[in-house]
Amino acid sequence: MSFDPRMRGLTLSNSQTIRTSHNSMSPHAHFEFDQKMGSKDDDAYHFVGYMPIDGRLYELDGLREGPIDHGPIAPEQDWLDVVRPIIMKRINIYTEGEIHFNLMALVSDRKMIYERQLEELLNESQVMGMQTEELENEIPRLRMLIEYEDVKMTKYQQEMARRKHNYIPFIVVLLKILAEEKKLMPLYEKAKERAAKKGNKKMKV
Incomplete structure (x- = not known):
């Protein structure tokens, strides 16, 4: 072949x-002042x-x-x-x-597959002029699967929006507020302590 x-x-x-x-x-750039320009040799x-x-x-x-x-x-x-x-x-x-x-x-789009199957069944039903028990069960099932794919795609789009959102401005403002209220360093020390304990546990394992 x-x-x-x-x-x-x-x-x-x-x-x-x-x-x-x-x-x-x-990933969103955090603090980049000297951006590297891409070249033709970049293979990323x-x-x-x-x-x-x-x-x-x-x-x-x-x-x-x-x-x-x-x-x-x-x-x-x-x-x-x-x-x-x-x-x-x-x-x-x-x-x-x-x-x-x-x-x-x-992979193939499942919604398109279900829609194609549904269209074939509806055409078969029209040609026969009646619906068999199998068609009566299969047509609602396919419609339910199509609806499920729509719901799933909506969830995917919401998750994708969350993943692509730039949270850096929010984080910067939050850190500034914590610093002004003298809460930033205590939180930092607690986080460092937790990280050290976690590291020690991994070393023992």
Whole structure:
């Protein structure tokens, strides 16, 4: 099977929608006075994809000359079980709390799938001129699933708004108020003490 190993990476990188979403999750700058300008050599924005192709697992990296073969996938194996330790090994390179990368899975929109199934059932019902017991049960179920996807998407949008909101001005004002009321240093000392105790517990373990 012939394929272009860079095609998926190029498709993702050239998608303005994905690029905008990706960049919107960048952490807010705290106090930057000398911003580093990006150069053509910067490789921060690119995608690495993993795909099962002809019974083998391939890694497709847009910055490499060709695909990386990670070996065969047994017929009884789920390819996700094969790729999971490879992805975890890659993630473990970064320090705890590192957020300068995203892990994404490209899947079909469930709402679109349910809507397509519902449309097919409604068309089938019209052709038959009646609804069978199966159709009477399945149509409400699909409508309920579509409604659930709408609710879920609303929650996702709310969570995304919270994650992207810049809380730094609020934090700065709060710290100023605490400092004026002579409460900042006591809180700092308590936090430092808790961190030291937590560190000691980890060392004992």
